[in-house]
Amino acid sequence: MQESQINMNRLLTPPPAETHHAASAGPKIDCSTCLVGRICLPASLTSTATDCQMVQRRIKIVRGDHLYQLGEPVGDRFYAVRYGSFKTYHLDPGGLQRIVGFHISGDHMALDTMGLTNHRCGAIALEDSEVCEISYDCLHARREALIPLQRHFYTMLSKEIAREQDAALLLRNTRAEQRLTAFLLGISLRYAARGYSSTSFRLHMSRQDIADFLGLTPESVSRLLFGLKSQGLLEVSGRAVTVLDAAGLQRLAGGYVSPPPADEAETRQPQLATAHAA
Amino acid sequence: MQESQINMNRLLTPPPAETHHAASAGPKIDCSTCLVGRICLPASLTSTATDCQMVQRRIKIVRGDHLYQLGEPVGDRFYAVRYGSFKTYHLDPGGLQRIVGFHISGDHMALDTMGLTNHRCGAIALEDSEVCEISYDCLHARREALIPLQRHFYTMLSKEIAREQDAALLLRNTRAEQRLTAFLLGISLRYAARGYSSTSFRLHMSRQDIADFLGLTPESVSRLLFGLKSQGLLEVSGRAVTVLDAAGLQRLAGGYVSPPPADEAETRQPQLATAHAA
DNA sequence: CGGCCAATTGAGGATCGTCAAAGTACGTGG
DNA sequence: CCACGTACTTTGACGATCCTCAATTGGCCG
Numbered sequence: 001m002q003e004s005q006i007n008m009n010r011l012l013t014p015p016p017a018e019t020h021h022a023a024s025a026g027p028k029i030d031c032s033t034c035l036v037g038r039i040c041l042p043a044s045l046t047s048t049a050t051d052c053q054m055v056q057r058r059i060k061i062v063r064g065d066h067l068y069q070l071g072e073p074v075g076d077r078f079y080a081v082r083y084g085s086f087k088t089y090h091l092d093p094g095g096l097q098r099i100v101g102f103h104i105s106g107d108h109m110a111l112d113t114m115g116l117t118n119h120r121c122g123a124i125a126l127e128d129s130e131v132c133e134i135s136y137d138c139l140h141a142r143r144e145a146l147i148p149l150q151r152h153f154y155t156m157l158s159k160e161i162a163r164e165q166d167a168a169l170l171l172r173n174t175r176a177e178q179r180l181t182a183f184l185l186g187i188s189l190r191y192a193a194r195g196y197s198s199t200s201f202r203l204h205m206s207r208q209d210i211a212d213f214l215g216l217t218p219e220s221v222s223r224l225l226f227g228l229k230s231q232g233l234l235e236v237s238g239r240a241v242t243v244l245d246a247a248g249l250q251r252l253a254g255g256y257v258s259p260p261p262a263d264e265a266e267t268r269q270p271q272l273a274t275a276h277a278a
Numbered sequence: 279m280q281e282s283q284i285n286m287n288r289l290l291t292p293p294p295a296e297t298h299h300a301a302s303a304g305p306k307i308d309c310s311t312c313l314v315g316r317i318c319l320p321a322s323l324t325s326t327a328t329d330c331q332m333v334q335r336r337i338k339i340v341r342g343d344h345l346y347q348l349g350e351p352v353g354d355r356f357y358a359v360r361y362g363s364f365k366t367y368h369l370d371p372g373g374l375q376r377i378v379g380f381h382i383s384g385d386h387m388a389l390d391t392m393g394l395t396n397h398r399c400g401a402i403a404l405e406d407s408e409v410c411e412i413s414y415d416c417l418h419a420r421r422e423a424l425i426p427l428q429r430h431f432y433t434m435l436s437k438e439i440a441r442e443q444d445a446a447l448l449l450r451n452t453r454a455e456q457r458l459t460a461f462l463l464g465i466s467l468r469y470a471a472r473g474y475s476s477t478s479f480r481l482h483m484s485r486q487d488i489a490d491f492l493g494l495t496p497e498s499v500s501r502l503l504f505g506l507k508s509q510g511l512l513e514v515s516g517r518a519v520t521v522l523d524a525a526g527l528q529r530l531a532g533g534y535v536s537p538p539p540a541d542e543a544e545t546r547q548p549q550l551a552t553a554h555a556a
Numbered sequence: 557c558g559g560c561c562a563a564t565t566g567a568g569g570a571t572c573g574t575c576a577a578a579g580t581a582c583g584t585g586g
Numbered sequence: 587c588c589a590c591g592t593a594c595t596t597t598g599a600c601g602a603t604c605c606t607c608a609a610t611t612g613g614c615c616g
Contacts, residue, residue, distance in 0.1 A: 035473075036472060039471060039472055041430070042430060045430060085482045085483075087483055087487055097490075098490055099483075099487050099490040099491040100491075101441070101445070101491070102465075102483060102487075102491070104468060104469070104472070105472055106471075106472055107468075108434055108438075111434055111435055111438045112438060114435070126482035126483050127482050152319070152320060152323055156386055156389055157389055157392070157435055157439075160386070160389045160390060160439055161435075161438055161439055161442060163379070164439060164442030164443055164445075164446060165442055167379070167442075167446050168442060168445050168446045168449060171446060171449040171450060171493060172449060172490070172491075172492070172493035173493070175571075175572090176571075176572065190382060191382070193317060193384075194314065194317055194382070194383055194384055195313075204363045204404040204405050205363075205365055205380060205404050206593095206594070206595090207594075207595065207596095208594080208595095209365055209377050209380075212375075212376055212377040212450070213377040213379070213380070213450075214450070215449060215450035215451070216572080216573090217572075217573060217574080218594085218595075218596090219572090219573080219574085219595090219596080219597085220571095220572060220573075221595095222595060222596055222597080223572090223596085223597085226596085226597090238580085238581075238594095238595080453603075453604090454603075454604065484562070484563090485562075485563060485564095486562080486563095494604080494605090495604080495605060495606085496562085496563075496564090497563090497564080497565085497604090497605080497606085498603095498604060498605075499563095500563060500564055500565080501564085501565080501604095504564085504565090516562090516563080516612090516613075
């Protein structure tokens with residue numbers, strides 16, 4: 001966590017009503033007087049938020065600095081942007097930084113970490129900014145007191161978000177062949193995790209559905225499958241698929257898997273590999 | 279909700295241990311004997327799940343039938359696939375069905391509806407399948423008793439998922455120009471919602487970041503911006519943007535917006551259009 | 557003023573979509 | 587059991603989109 005007091009590049013950032021000039025842990029932070037309160041929180045909840053000290057402190061981040069690092073342990077908190085803007089990113093399988101999204105005032109960040117132990121994304125300030133740090137404690141008596149079932153529920157939600165992020169990552173950064181390969185490998189892995197054969201399975205969806213999911217056309221899917229067949233990587237007959245060379249497919253997929261298995265993909269270690277520019 | 283007793287296309291679906299042949303609301307459903315229990319739930323939680331009657335009933339769905347419809351009101355429940363497979367879809371701005379994802383045994387569905395009132399996606403069985411219906415009630419004493427702050431928190435998470443889904447939708451189905459336009463309009467809308475000018479603003483991120491986020495190259499972004507400029511739709515100078523013809527941009531974006539504003543995109547009414555089966 | 561990074565511009569080419577048609581699987585009905 | 591119709595899948599030719607590579611311009615900071 002970084003803080004600072006310098007401020008520049010303030011084209012769109014009106015000076016906040018009253019700013020504490022460091023990570024301020026003042027007695028009580030009043031959400032009802034916050035200029036972005038109506039975006040960040042329903043009006044009916046601002047007084048509640050103030051009462052239970054939802055915002056524990058405000059943090060200033062200098063342009064270019066991290067609010068939180070990728071892989072960093074998650075504290076029991078998330079953030080709301082008070083002013084300024086951020087980008088969040090994660091690393092693709094090649095270890096390159098890839099944008100997940102942009103966040104401006106009123107937006108929330110690190111919501112996807114609720115059920116995780118480490119940050120999946122890093123957050124960098126695009127300009128000098130300030131965020132409100134919000135603790136989960138105000139939402140539950142105490143996080144440690146969460147019943148395991150609830151905890152698991154949160155984890156599921158976080159992974160749902162992670163799944164969508166990974167799907168978007170794949171769509172943004174890969175070519176058709178790589179995308180399809182990653183898709184097939186994903187299916188294979190998921191079946192394997194459930195005790196089915198990972199090398200011989202049936203695609204229950206149509207080519208149209210696969211194409212749609214991968215941002216392609218059915219014709220392309222068909223041609224690409226033929227291509228993989230020609231390379232001796234798999235056997236395809238209609239919807240029946242047999243993986244012949246899993247390692248070869250892995251190589252083609254280049255570390256991507258889509259969609260990730262439902263519950264078995266823990267915080268993955270981004271391993272460095274061949275780097276290719278955008 | 280549909281149920282049936284016929285079963286076919288069972289290439290990958292071993293007969294579940296003991297199957298109730300309709301939507302069965304038997305006294306207690308035992309998760310510890312379920313074959314997918316280890317995928318769907320941590321082993322340490324299966325007995326807890328059984329005790330608090332987490333799974334209220336099991337539902338059979340015939341191939342091609344909906345588990346839930348798009349736009350349908352959300353009951354306080356979500357689903358786990360017991361066997362079979364599903365696709366989830368939503369409609370693009372043109373009203374066409376677009377795949378969100380595929381789900382096989384052990385996967386969860388409708389998790390993204392926790393904080394919503396209506397289903398954002400429809401779910402269709404790709405083969406004869408069975409799901410476990412799980413109530414939120416086991417996670418909290420009673421959903422109605424949720425404190426407003428918690429409710430809002432859930433809503434935020436759901437919208438986070440929705441945001442990611444929409445981003446993926448955009449990436450899959452649009453061309454570069456449409457994508458960039460949708461991006462700019464999204465920025466504009468978000469600024470407007472925060473009281474800033476929606477017609478004149480500054481892009482705080484680099485062209486590289488924009489390109490990365492949209493699955494393009496910086497060169498393309500640059501060219502496309504020039505194109506929009508040539509069409510008289512906006513004025514660009516470095517990172518400063520002035521929208522000249524918002525209506526024209528809307529037309530180009532074709533109903534897409536990326537990313538959706540943080541909190542103002544409520545449950546959209548899906549208009550029925552061409553439907554095509556699995 | 558000079559250096560560095562970001563942004564632009566240009567030329568060429570690979571990828572993948574579009575359109576059209578033929579082939580195949582599957583379920584239905586005779 | 588076989589014929590038929592429908593929907594899905596494959597195959598082919600062509601073209602647009604967008605990436606790649608390279609060089610130039612512009613802006614910001616020391």
